[in-house]
Amino acid sequence: MGEQILVVLQQEAGKVRHVALEALSLAQHLRPGQVTALTFGPGSESARDVLGRYGADRLVSLNHEMFASYSSDGFAEAVRQVENMVEASAIIFPATAWGKDLAPRVAGLLEAGLASDCTEITSDADGRLVAIRPVYAGKAFATVHIDSPVQTFSIRPNIQSVKETNRSAEPLSCPIELSAESFQSKVVEVRTQATDAVELTEAEIIVSGGRGMKGPENFKLLDDLAQALGAAVGSSRPVADEGWVPHSYHIGQTGKVVSPNVYFAVGISGAIQHLAGISGSKYIVAINSDSEAPIFKAANYGIVGNLFDVVPSVTKAVLALKAEQ
Amino acid sequence: MKILVMVKQVPDTATRIRVGGDGASIASDGIKWVINPYDEFAIEEALQIRERLHGEVVVVSVGPQRVEEAIRQTLAMGVDRGVHVKTDVALDSYQAAAALAAVARQETFDLILTGKQAVDDDAAQVGPLMSVLLEVPQVTVVLKLSINPDTQRLIAERELEGAIEVVELPYPAVITAQRGLNEPRYPTLPNIMKAKKKEIRVELLESLGIDVVPKVRITALTEPPARPVAKILTGDPLEAAEQLVNLLHHEAKVL
Ligand SMILES: Cc1cc2nc3c(=O)[nH]c(=O)nc-3n(C[C@H](O)[C@H](O)[C@H](O)COP(=O)(O)OP(=O)(O)OC[C@H]3O[C@@H](n4cnc5c(N)ncnc54)[C@H](O)[C@@H]3O)c2cc1C
Numbered sequence: 322m323g324e325q326i327l328v329v330l331q332q333e334a335g336k337v338r339h340v341a342l343e344a345l346s347l348a349q350h351l352r353p354g355q356v357t358a359l360t361f362g363p364g365s366e367s368a369r370d371v372l373g374r375y376g377a378d379r380l381v382s383l384n385h386e387m388f389a390s391y392s393s394d395g396f397a398e399a400v401r402q403v404e405n406m407v408e409a410s411a412i413i414f415p416a417t418a419w420g421k422d423l424a425p426r427v428a429g430l431l432e433a434g435l436a437s438d439c440t441e442i443t444s445d446a447d448g449r450l451v452a453i454r455p456v457y458a459g460k461a462f463a464t465v466h467i468d469s470p471v472q473t474f475s476i477r478p479n480i481q482s483v484k485e486t487n488r489s490a491e492p493l494s495c496p497i498e499l500s501a502e503s504f505q506s507k508v509v510e511v512r513t514q515a516t517d518a519v520e521l522t523e524a525e526i527i528v529s530g531g532r533g534m535k536g537p538e539n540f541k542l543l544d545d546l547a548q549a550l551g552a553a554v555g556s557s558r559p560v561a562d563e564g565w566v567p568h569s570y571h572i573g574q575t576g577k578v579v580s581p582n583v584y585f586a587v588g589i590s591g592a593i594q595h596l597a598g599i600s601g602s603k604y605i606v607a608i609n610s611d612s613e614a615p616i617f618k619a620a621n622y623g624i625v626g627n628l629f630d631v632v633p634s635v636t637k638a639v640l641a642l643k644a645e646q
Numbered sequence: 647m648k649i650l651v652m653v654k655q656v657p658d659t660a661t662r663i664r665v666g667g668d669g670a671s672i673a674s675d676g677i678k679w680v681i682n683p684y685d686e687f688a689i690e691e692a693l694q695i696r697e698r699l700h701g702e703v704v705v706v707s708v709g710p711q712r713v714e715e716a717i718r719q720t721l722a723m724g725v726d727r728g729v730h731v732k733t734d735v736a737l738d739s740y741q742a743a744a745a746l747a748a749v750a751r752q753e754t755f756d757l758i759l760t761g762k763q764a765v766d767d768d769a770a771q772v773g774p775l776m777s778v779l780l781e782v783p784q785v786t787v788v789l790k791l792s793i794n795p796d797t798q799r800l801i802a803e804r805e806l807e808g809a810i811e812v813v814e815l816p817y818p819a820v821i822t823a824q825r826g827l828n829e830p831r832y833p834t835l836p837n838i839m840k841a842k843k844k845e846i847r848v849e850l851l852e853s854l855g856i857d858v859v860p861k862v863r864i865t866a867l868t869e870p871p872a873r874p875v876a877k878i879l880t881g882d883p884l885e886a887a888e889q890l891v892n893l894l895h896h897e898a899k900v901l
């Protein structure tokens with residue numbers, strides 16, 4: 322079993338994020354039949370169906386009460402032990418807040434090299450994995466070789482294609498030995514920001530506003546367009562700094578990095594730090610009154626015009642299209 | 647309270663990145679070097695903690711000669727002294743963490759603050775790797791930090807996708823700073839004058855006994871493919887909007 326890939330996943334009540342399915346599909350593609358998924362928390366075995374369907378050959382569910390809430394040191398030590406038992410030569414994490422916290426800790430324990438936030442993983446002639454990852458906020462892409470015996474990776478959400486298979490993951494029990502001392506850092510509360518909106522990093526369509534929006538009250542225009550499109554709303558940094566929108570909206574080099582199918586940049590000039598966060602978008606649509614704005618250089622489609630006229634018109638056109646469908 | 651802040655010098659975020667002649671690293675000419683933006687939040691937090699609880703703030707940076715300038719800037723913000731681990735070799739995250747951990751062991755510490763990620767390699771690894779090497783707990787991407795010196799415990803709020811996670815842990819510990827933690831101060835003239843007299847201890851990388859073989863190698867660096875020239879629509883907003891939606895539906899097939 323030396324060529325196993327261990328896919329380390331977060332679940333909640335048997336539900337997993339889309340990136341979990343991406344990670345499994347990718348692992349199954351790289352090492353067919355050799356994919357072990359690892360989940361944590363009571364009830365984590367209830368994710369078995371969906372994990373199997375998307376590429377897990379085996380499932381380790383650490384459903385002990387001590388894994389009910391996250392602890393970076395406790396979980397990392399558990400991953401280390403599972404890795405030893407299944408003798409995986411590669412580990413894939415999602416590059417979510419959870420995975421980005423856990424992956425380097427596990428890499429440290431295993432003295433393994435880690436490639437973070439990868440957009441591509443392939444297998445070389447010797448069966449070793451090679452990653453491509455954006456660096457300098459997407460201004461360049463690095464091809465990365467990891468030389469340690471165990472290779473570890475985290476993958477950026479919304480990039481890999483997902484493939485359903487008809488497998489069912491076989492449960493695998495892994496006795497873990499952990500004491501309370503391994504759980505120093507403990508999550509005591511999770512405050513969900515009351516919203517049913519799509520998370521930016523997972524959104525297929527994003528409508529994003531910049532300083533051209535003039536004030537917080539005008540974001541209603543973007544909310545309307547977003548609702549018509551089933552999109553999430555984001556922003557440039559100054560707009561979040563001004564408090565027109567929550568900080569969680571801020572996209573760019575020092576904010577969120579997004580990779581939607583379509584990114585609408587509305588009243589955003591297209592500064593290099595903003596572009597850094599959106600370069601993974603498949604299509605960029607710019608709406609700006611200044612035909613010279615740099616955003617048009619990054620865009621696939623653009624409308625030069627006053628956003629206060631253009632945005633409601635786009636909303637109208639989208640609603641008309643949806644009504645036809 | 648003795649606080650170590652790990653500071654990396656990186657290309658300014660507005661710098662245009664070009665691939666160098668070796669095809670595996672960036673062309674270094676014309677780059678403006680700055681303190682990693684997230685490290686500024688780490689420095690500010692350390693200074694605020696010192697103002698409340700007293701003690702010392704020491705900045706540690708691994709890198710070539712030019713890094714001294716970055717350390718000097720942190721001294722002008724109010725940091726007490728600096729340690730410069732000098733090397734011209736590009737290290738991987740594990741080696742950088744090992745070098746920083748070696749200095750941390752020499753110095754001893756109650757808290758280590760780092761940025762959540764360096765905006766050059768975008769790795770977000772060095773903080774957690776150090777915390778493993780030093781056998782202390784970690785919290786990453788921290789938006790709010792409170793310290794209870796009586797119980798020697800921390801409460802930190804960290805950012806998740808659409809949620810805030812509250813984490814409790816004992817210290818010594820490693821904290822990685824996210825934007826929003828605080829508002830970094832600017833150097834003041836008196837502090838700039840004082841900074842000239844503050845100590846920067848130079849430590850040669852070779853003397854720290856870290857593994858010289860990297861675990862991670864970059865074998866190629868490429869620039870992202872250029873986007874095709876945009877289709878720009880002008881004129882009547884309603885017509886332009888209809889054309890746009892039409893293009894997104896029929897041509898791009900994303901609506
Ligand atoms: C270290 C560092 C990190 C940074 N990180 C980020 C980051 O992560 N994300 C980020 O976004 N920025 C970041 N910035 C800031 C960045 O440099 C720009 O200042 C910022 O992106 C500009 O925001 P904007 O496009 O909303 O505003 P502006 O540049 O002011 O652009 C507003 C645009 O709106 C247009 N406009 C105005 N009125 C109308 C109208 N009625 N109709 C249509 N269009 C209109 C204008 O033509 C203009 O193009 C960073 C800066 C630094 C120094």
Ligand SMILES: Nc1ncnc2c1ncn2[C@@H]1O[C@H](COP(=O)(O)O)[C@@H](O)[C@H]1O
Pocket residue numbers: 652653654655682684685706707708709739742746759760761762763764765767768769770771772773
């Ligand atoms: N060479 C270095 N010298 C000092 N601190 C560093 C160095 N490399 C990384 N760090 C610290 O680790 C953080 C995360 O870096 P990285 O893991 O490279 O994204 C940075 O924000 C710094 O605080």
